[in-house]
Amino acid sequence: MTNISMRSVSKFFDGGDIIANYELDLEVEDGEFLVFLGPSGCGKTTALRMIAGLETPSDGEIYFDDDRVDDMPPADRNVAMVFQNYALYPHMSVRENIEYPLKVRGVPPEERDERVAEIAELLHIEDQLDSDPASISGGQRQRTSLARAIIREPSVFLLDEPLSNLDAKLRLEMRSELKRLQNELDITTVYVTHNQEEAMSMGDRIAVMNEGTIRQVAEPEELYRRPKTAWVAQFIGSPPMNLLEGTNRDGTIRVDDENSVPAARETTSADVSVGFRPEDAAVTTTEPDTDWRLRGTVKTVEPLGEYVLVNVDVGDTTVNAKVDRTDVESGQQVFLSVDPDDVYLYDGDGELVA
Amino acid sequence: MSSTDLFEGGFGADVDWEKTKAILIFMAPGLTLFGIFSVGPMVYSAWGSFYVWDAFTVQQFVGLDQWVATFTDDAIINWSNLASFTYPMGALPQNLIWMVIHVPLSTVLGLGLALLFADLRGRRILRSMVFLGFTTPTVVIGLVLLFVYDPQAGVFNEILRTIGLEGQVRNWLQEPQIAIYALIAGGVWVQTGFSMLVYSSALAGIDPSLLESARIDGAGPFRRFKDVIWPLVKPVTAVVVIMSTIWVIRIFAIVYAAGGPSGGPNGVFSVLGLEVYQAAFSIPIEYGKAMVIALVELIITLPMAWYIARMD
Numbered sequence: 070m071t072n073i074s075m076r077s078v079s080k081f082f083d084g085g086d087i088i089a090n091y092e093l094d095l096e097v098e099d100g101e102f103l104v105f106l107g108p109s110g111c112g113k114t115t116a117l118r119m120i121a122g123l124e125t126p127s128d129g130e131i132y133f134d135d136d137r138v139d140d141m142p143p144a145d146r147n148v149a150m151v152f153q154n155y156a157l158y159p160h161m162s163v164r165e166n167i168e169y170p171l172k173v174r175g176v177p178p179e180e181r182d183e184r185v186a187e188i189a190e191l192l193h194i195e196d197q198l199d200s201d202p203a204s205i206s207g208g209q210r211q212r213t214s215l216a217r218a219i220i221r222e223p224s225v226f227l228l229d230e231p232l233s234n235l236d237a238k239l240r241l242e243m244r245s246e247l248k249r250l251q252n253e254l255d256i257t258t259v260y261v262t263h264n265q266e267e268a269m270s271m272g273d274r275i276a277v278m279n280e281g282t283i284r285q286v287a288e289p290e291e292l293y294r295r296p297k298t299a300w301v302a303q304f305i306g307s308p309p310m311n312l313l314e315g316t317n318r319d320g321t322i323r324v325d326d327e328n329s330v331p332a333a334r335e336t337t338s339a340d341v342s343v344g345f346r347p348e349d350a351a352v353t354t355t356e357p358d359t360d361w362r363l364r365g366t367v368k369t370v371e372p373l374g375e376y377v378l379v380n381v382d383v384g385d386t387t388v389n390a391k392v393d394r395t396d397v398e399s400g401q402q403v404f405l406s407v408d409p410d411d412v413y414l415y416d417g418d419g420e421l422v423a
Numbered sequence: 424m425s426s427t428d429l430f431e432g433g434f435g436a437d438v439d440w441e442k443t444k445a446i447l448i449f450m451a452p453g454l455t456l457f458g459i460f461s462v463g464p465m466v467y468s469a470w471g472s473f474y475v476w477d478a479f480t481v482q483q484f485v486g487l488d489q490w491v492a493t494f495t496d497d498a499i500i501n502w503s504n505l506a507s508f509t510y511p512m513g514a515l516p517q518n519l520i521w522m523v524i525h526v527p528l529s530t531v532l533g534l535g536l537a538l539l540f541a542d543l544r545g546r547r548i549l550r551s552m553v554f555l556g557f558t559t560p561t562v563v564i565g566l567v568l569l570f571v572y573d574p575q576a577g578v579f580n581e582i583l584r585t586i587g588l589e590g591q592v593r594n595w596l597q598e599p600q601i602a603i604y605a606l607i608a609g610g611v612w613v614q615t616g617f618s619m620l621v622y623s624s625a626l627a628g629i630d631p632s633l634l635e636s637a638r639i640d641g642a643g644p645f646r647r648f649k650d651v652i653w654p655l656v657k658p659v660t661a662v663v664v665i666m667s668t669i670w671v672i673r674i675f676a677i678v679y680a681a682g683g684p685s686g687g688p689n690g691v692f693s694v695l696g697l698e699v700y701q702a703a704f705s706i707p708i709e710y711g712k713a714m715v716i717a718l719v720e721l722i723i724t725l726p727m728a729w730y731i732a733r734m735d
Contacts, residue, residue: 123635144641156632160654169650170640217640 071133071224071257073097073120078129078139080115085127089115091281092129097259102251105261106268107278108304113261114229116278120259121150121227133225149223153230155214157202163213164189164198170221188216191250208239215247219254226251226258232267244270265305269293277301299342299419308378310413311388312344313363325384328363333409338416349411350390352379352397353404362406363388367397381405465721468714476710489711498690498698499716510599510691515719518694521607522671529611530663533618534656538648540619541626550623557616565680568609572596596681596692603692606681613677614670618663625659626652661734665727672724675700695720 073096080090090112097103105113118124119131122143131139138146149170157166167188168181176184189195192212197205202213211231218226231247232240248271251258262268268275269289276286285297296302302310315322315330317339323329330343356362365383379390381403390405397403414422472489475482493499500513511517536553540546556564571579572595580592595605629652637647675696678686684701686693695716703713 121639123638143635143639144643148639150636150639152632152636154630154632156630156636158633158637158651158654169637173637173641173646173650 070099070255072099072101073225073257073259074132075116075120076130076132078116078119078126078131080112080119080124081127088281090119090126093283095276095283095286097257100255100257102248102258102260102271102273104268104272104275105259105278106263106265106272106275108263111278112281113263113278117150117227117229117259117261120225121148122146146225147221147223148225148227149218149221150227150229151211151214151218151231153233155202155210155234157210157213157217159202161202162198163194163200163202163205163209166202166213167198167216167220170217174221184220185216188220192216207235208243211235211243215250219250219256222254223256226254226256228258228260230262231260233262233264240267247271265307277304279304295421296413297421299344299415299421302344302413302415302421306346308347308389308391310344310346311350311386312342312415313383313386313388314340314342317341324363328383330363330412331360331409332414333412334414334422336414336416336422338418338422340417341422342415342419344413344415345407345411347378347389347391350388350392350405350407352381352390352392352395353406354397354401356404357406359406361409361412362404364402364404367399367401367403369399370395370397379403468718472711472714472718474711476708478708479710485711489715493712493715493719496712498693498701510603511689511693514686514690514693514695514698514716517603517692518672518674520603521610521674521694522668524604524607525610525614525671526664526667528607529614529667530618530660532611532615533620533663534622534660536615536619537622537626538652540623550619553619554616556613557620559613561613561674561676562680564609564613565677568606568677568681569596571609572605597688599688599691602682602687606677606692609677609681610671610674614667618667621659621663622656625656629655658734662731665731668727669724672720 075093075095078090078093079088081088093116095103105116107113115124119126119139122138122141122145126139129139130137133146157163158169161169164185168185171181171184185198186195189198192215194209194212194216197209197213202210205213211234214231228247232243235243244267251271260268260271269292272289274286274288275292277284277292279300285292285301287295287297292301292305296305296310299312303312313324315324317332317336320332320335321329322332322341322343324343332341333343351357363381363383365381365388368380368382368387371378371380376391376393377395379392379395379397381388381390383405388405416422471481473484473486475485475489495502496513497511498513500515501511504510505512505516512520536549540549543549559567571577574580574592574594579595583589583591596602633651633655634647637651642650673696674694678692678694678697679700681687682692684697684705686697699713699716699720702709702716
C-alpha cells in the first residue's frame with residue numbers, strides 16, 4: 070500500500086522553453102482514487118508520466134511512502150499503467166500480453182497460468198485469451214490492458230485517458246467496472262482525463278489542472294460547490310458556471326447599465342465576477358421580488374428533454390439557465406433570479422471571495 | 424457433380440467478357456515491357472545457353488556442353504583451390520562468400536545504427552551521412568576503396584600506423600587471401616545505408632507507448648528489443664536480407680573499379696557479374712558462357728524475388 074507525494078515538481082522541455090508542469094504539490098493517500106482533470110495540453114499526462122517514471126522531473130521530488138522515486142526507473146517503482154491506446158503488444162496473444170509483466174519478472178509458467186486465469190475471470194475475458202489483440206473489440210482490448218496492469222499487483226495504478234477510445238455506451242460500462250475494480254483491489258490510483266463526468270463519477274478527489282499547474286484539489290462535490298477560482302468555476306459543470314464581470318462599489322456590483330446586484334460577500338476588489346450555476350437560475354417574464362435578479366433578452370431556447378437550456382443575453386455576456394420547462398421564446402425580455410446563497414463572488418485575481 | 428455442372432460453373436458461362444477485355448487492355452503496356460525486357464532475355468539466354476555461338480551469331484546445338492565447360496572453368500569454380508580454401512576459388516564461390524559475409528553484416532549494422540540513431544539528437548544528419556554511401560555510384564565506391572587501401576596514401580594504412588600496427592600495413596587489394604574481405608567491407612558500407620534506412624522507418628512505425636509499457640512492465644533494454652522491437656521489425660528484415668542478397672549477387676561496379684576486368688590479381692575477388700562481362704565483351708567472345716553465368720545469377724535470385732512478391 071502506497072501513498073504518493075509530489076513536492077514542487079516541475080517539468081521543462083526544450084531547455085526550459087516549454088513548461089509542462091510547474092511546482093506541483095500533491096498528496097495521494099493510500100488506496101485513494103485521484104483524478105487529474107484538465108483541458109488538452111494542461112500537463113496532466115506529463116504529471117502522470119513523472120509518477121510512472123517515464124519522465125524525470127526537472128525540479129522537485131516524488132515520494133512513494135518514504136522512498137524517493139524520481140530517479141528510479143519505472144520497473145523499480147512497481148507501478149502499472151494503462152495507456153490511452155491500450156499499448157497491447159500486437160504480436161502477442163491476449164494471454165501473452167497479460168502474462169508479460171510476470172514473465173519479465175521470472176515468475177514460473179504454472180503460477181503465471183494460474184494468475185492469468187484468475188485475472189481473466191475478474192475482467193470477463195476468459196474466452197479471448199487465445200485471440201489476437203487485433204481481432205477483439207475495443208472494450209475487450211481495454212480489459213486486456215487492465216488485466217496486464219493489475220496482474221502483478223502494483224502498488225500504484227496509473228491510467229491515462231483509458232476510456233476515451235471507447236464508444237459512449239461502453240465508456241459508461243467500463244467506468245463503473247473500473248471503479249469496482251479499484252474498490253476491490255484497493256490500489257492507490259491516479260487517473261488522467263479531460264472528461265469531467267468521468268472525473269466526478271470516479272474520483273475520490275480531483276486535481277484540476279490548467280497551464281501546467283494544479284488549480285484545485287478537492288472532492289467532486291466540493292469542487293462543484295466551492296470552485297476556488299473563476300477558472301475552475303468555468304471548467305466544472307455542464308454547461309459551466311455563468312460568470313459576469315462587474316465593478317464593485319459599496320457592496321453593489323454593477324454588471325451593465327441595466328443590471329446591478331448586491332454583493333453577497335465583502336471584498337475590497339473593485340473588478341469582480343459574479344457567478345451562478347445554470348441549474349440555480351430561474352427564468353421569469355415578470356420582475357421577481359428579489360434584489361438578485363438580472364434583466365436580459367432570450368437568445369435561444371434549447372429543449373433537451375431532461376431539461377430546457379435557456380440562453381439569455383445580459384449585457385455583452387450570454388448566460389445559461391437550466392430549467393425544467395419554460396414558455397419563453399427567443400427575443401423575449403426576461404428576468405433571471407438566483408438565490409443569493411447560490412451566488413459566487415470572485416475578486417480581480419479570480420479567487421473565490423469566501 | 425455431373426459433367427454439365429462442371430462445364431457451366433467452371434468455364435465459359437460466367438466470364439464477364441467486357442471486364443476481361445478491359446483488364447487485358449490495361450495490362451498490355453506493362454506486360455509488353457515486362458515481356459521485352461524481362462521474360463524475353465531470360466528465355467533467350469536459357470535457349471542460347473544450349474548452343475555454340477560465333478561471337479553474337481548462334482551456331483549449333485550442343486546440349487549441356489556449355490554448362491559443363493562453365494562449371495569446370497577455373498575462373499568460375501576453381502575446384503582444387505576451393506577444396507583447400509585458397510583464393511582464387513572462382514567467381515561463383517567468391518560471390519557466395521561475399522554474400523554470406525555481406526548480408527548478415529550489413530543487416531545487423533543497419534539495424535544497430537537505426538536503433539542507435541532512433542532517439543539521438545541530430546539523427547537526421549547522421550542518417551543522411553550513413554545513407555550517402557548507398558546513394559554514391561558503386562563505381563565511385565570502388566575507386567574510393569582503392570584510395571582507402573593504398574599502401575602509401577591510404578587512410579586505412581595511415582590508421583594502422585597511427586595505432587602502432589605498422590607491421591599490418593600493406594596493399595590490401597593486392598593480397599590474394601584478404602583482398603576480397605577488404606572489398607566486402609566497402610560493400611557493407613554501401614548496403615548498411617539502405618538497411619539502416621529501412622529499419623529506421625520500421626522503428627519509427629512502432630508505437631512508443633508499446634516500449635513505455637514494456638519499460639513499466641519491467642523489461643530492460645535487451646528484453647524490450649527481444650520481445651517488442653525485434654518481432655515488430657521482423658517482416659522488414661526479410662526485405663532487407665533479400666534485397667541485399669540480390670544486390671550482392673549482381674555486384675559488378677565496385678569490383679570492376681577496384682580490380683579491373685580480371686577481378687583483382689589472378690581474379691582473387693572476381694564475381695559472377697564480372698565473368699558475364701568478360702565472357703560477353705572481351706576477346707574471345709563466349710556468348711554462350713555469358714548466358715550460362717547470367718542464368719546462374721538468376722537461379723540464385725529468382726526464389727527471393729518470388730518470396731518478396733508473395734509477401735503481404
